[in-house]
Amino acid sequence: MTRQNRRIIFLIFLLIFIILVPMVIFYSEGYSFDWEKRTIVVSGGMYLKSYPPKADIFVNNKLSGKTNKFVRRLVPKVYEVKISKEEYHPWLKTITVEPGLVTKLDNIFLVPLNPKILLVASESQEYKSFVEKPYSLDNLTEIIKKKSKYVIFKIENINVDKSGKKIYFLSNNNLYSIIWDENNPENSTLSGVLVPNVLNYTIYKDGIIYLDYFTGKIFELDVSSLKSAEVFDRVFPSFNQGKWALSDDNKKLLCQKDKSVEILWLADENDGSVMRKKGDVEQIDLGQTIVDVLWYPKTDQHLIIASEDSILFTELDNQLPRNTVKFINTEKPEIKYDADNKILYFFSQERLYQTEL
Structure with a gap:
């Protein structure tokens, strides 16, 4: 091999080194090449977690693995994502990937296409617990009217706490509770007015969250001290009607x-x-x-x-x-x-x- 040939080979390897080393460094630092814009960009990614797992991930119609997975080195832009699994409805979403950021999608729930439905026997405990209540509305109303110092016209918006023994209800926009004795309803204990002027409410943590009639604001009630604290400093008029669920x-x-x-x-x-x-x-x-x-x-x-x-x-x-x-x-x-x-x-x-x- 002549000296000239050795120089040519050396220059070729030097050129490859000069080209590849920056590319490796850029790649290791999270850069990618955007072929559409013909420029180097900071890549992003998305983490996809589904219930159930091991579902196919399609990014712009290209199979990119199975959940749960971190899809790396995506050029920042808008992607069409599809999660599919046999015997389940597909999940679709348009996702924008930002440079240097990971879009986390960890609440992907796949709904069964043909759920197995079973008839519950009417004599079973499951049937009784669904259909039967520890009280009848008529019986509850009768007991409350007997025990109340106030005129009770109508009982509505009934909520039962987790113990199943304490029942909250509204009457004339006043909030009450009654500790229900299932074995002997006559021994049930009725509270006085917990909060007046309540438009809507639900059980919240260890207390009550409610909408005040006059201010239109939402408050939290401590049922031990019966003190209320404002949750928001603005009103939510659309929440004055309709069932609340926390x-x-x-x-x-x-x-x-x-x-x-x-x-x-x-x-x-x-x-x-x-x-x-x-x-x-x-x-x-x-x-x-x-x-x-x-x-x-x-x-x-x-x-x-x-x-x-x-x-x-x-x-x-x-x-x-x-x-x-x-x-x-x-x-x-x-x-x-x-x-x-x-x-x-x-x-x-x-x-x-x-x-x-």
């Missing part, structure tokens, strides 16, 4: 409307893809009459909704499209979720059914 994490308050639900954030929350601030309100329109709504406690980011002809499952994530799935077709169902056993019960046409969810 998420299990106590961070979100739902108000059920005729064909929509409104969610009020009681605390800051970052679910990985969307940052919510205390006081944020979001409306989810269903376009059909809502019979009942439950929080799905596994995530506290999904709702189980009973409509007039079906049971729906939807998500809070407002990045488009919002995934709303018709889970079960059934007429005007009453719904109840058993979080311990992960079973959804629904009562329709005088029969009780159950399915895993």
